[in-house]
Amino acid sequence: xxxxxxxxxxxxxxxxxxxxxxxxxxxxxxxxxxxxxxxxxxxxxxxxxxxxxxxxxxxxxxxxxxxxxxxxxxxxxxxxxxxxxxxxxxxxxxxxxxxxxx
Numbered sequence: 001x002x003x004x005x006x007x008x009x010x011x012x013x014x015x016x017x018x019x020x021x022x023x024x025x026x027x028x029x030x031x032x033x034x035x036x037x038x039x040x041x042x043x044x045x046x047x048x049x050x051x052x053x054x055x056x057x058x059x060x061x062x063x064x065x066x067x068x069x070x071x072x073x074x075x076x077x078x079x080x081x082x083x084x085x086x087x088x089x090x091x092x093x094x095x096x097x098x099x100x101x102x
Contacts, residue, residue: 024045
C-alpha cells in the first residue's frame, strides 16, 4: 500500500466487514439457535446471515418458486397478491365511492 488513500480504503473495507460480523453475531446470540461454534469462529458470519438455517427446502430460507411447485404454479406471495387483484373487478373511485351509472 503505497499511498494513504489505498490504506484508508483497505481499512474501511475491513471495518465494514467487522461491523457486519458483529451485527450478525449479536442477532445469533439473541436467538435460541446460537451455537458455541460462532464464539470460536465469528468470521463464519462474514458472508452468511445468522438466521439462515442452510436448508434449501426451508420455507423462510429457500426459494419459494422451487419449494411450492404444486400451489399456484410456484408463485410467490407478491405474485399471488397481484393476480388476486387482477381477478376482482373494482369499479370505485380513488376515494372509495361508487361511480354513477348512466
